[in-house]
Amino acid sequence: MRVVVPYRVSDPKTRLAPVLDAEERVAFSRAMLDDVLAAVRGTDHAPEVLATEPLDAELPDPVAVDARPLTDAVNAVLAAAKEPVAVVAADLALATPAALERLFDADGEVVLAPGRGGGTNALLARHPEFRVDYHGASYRDHRSACEAVGARAATVDSYRLGTDVDEPADLVEVLLHGEGAASEWLRDRGFTLAVNGGRVGVRREGE
């Protein structure tokens, strides 16, 4: 099985702009990538990075570059693969080896880890004809895609894999449940939990 981690190099995580400037978003996004790669390495599998352009830092893992949009780049990998392929988003800052193993070990010709707001945060494709479409409500669309090619779909019920980090409110999850570089990065930059009524938010020192 191959485990591919798509990674957008330039201008990542634009929806975090209200709380992080452009340079910080690059660094934070990179910290999350490091956490995801470490979690994959903690399973029996080796990650491969699928980056939109060359990385400016060395990684212990192979990096392939494909400048096309995410959907096209992942589908090129799926079309060429001779074995099962897992695709794990680079912003799953809560991912652990145990959570990923549940994905990798699940039955099903296509296994989906749904993300908040209709996304597909991770998947495992064992069916040769399955292709991804990350636009819109991709979880629903991926289930339809399974039906269209006759692939038996399954879902992995994981809070850790279901939590992608796109918006300021998601930083709460990293602070509370993250165990790696991304949560450390946030703490180093002065982020702490802000407890008011309702759901907990984040605040930054001096703000």
Place this chain on the structure above:
Amino acid sequence: MRVVVPYRVSDPKTRLAPVLDAEERVAFSRAMLDDVLAAVRGTDHAPEVLATEPLDAELPDPVAVDARPLTDAVNAVLAAAKEPVAVVAADLALATPAALERLFDADGEVVLAPGRGGGTNALLARHPEFRVDYHGASYRDHRSACEAVGARAATVDSYRLGTDVDEPADLVEVLLHGEGAASEWLRDRGFTLAVNGGRVGVRREGE
């Protein structure tokens, strides 16, 4: 083991007021309760409702009334219990028997199912001294409470149990992943997914 489902009868789900009027919030909250109770019944356990006031409708499950705030009412149950107690929020519209069984079967003297934004959506207390505090970042506080009484804490990693329904964006999760009365209720009232950029939202017919 007892399984207690706390339920607020009057003026529930106030944060859904932007999309549901007061009467609708009562009905939707009740549909979610029905789903949670059905999910518990689908395990080897029988649910008990812990309501803030008498319900105006018959339920097949026992209903206890305690008008005190949630934390006090739950702690009274924990203090009186001679056996392990699970506490499952009434707004887990994605709960399934399989997800609940993972909570009920997990090791640990206190097992926590974290919810979005720092909450504790479900827990299982096997330690006689553990008490809850649902204010603020309860997941973090419950972990501290375990340390304070020397209870071995564990976490169950479940997207379904991690998804409580408080805010309009949460309705997306019910429409996408719900399989019971709550998702049917939303569909009957004209709610559908609204697919734009980023995370998927909801829209209502005629709006």
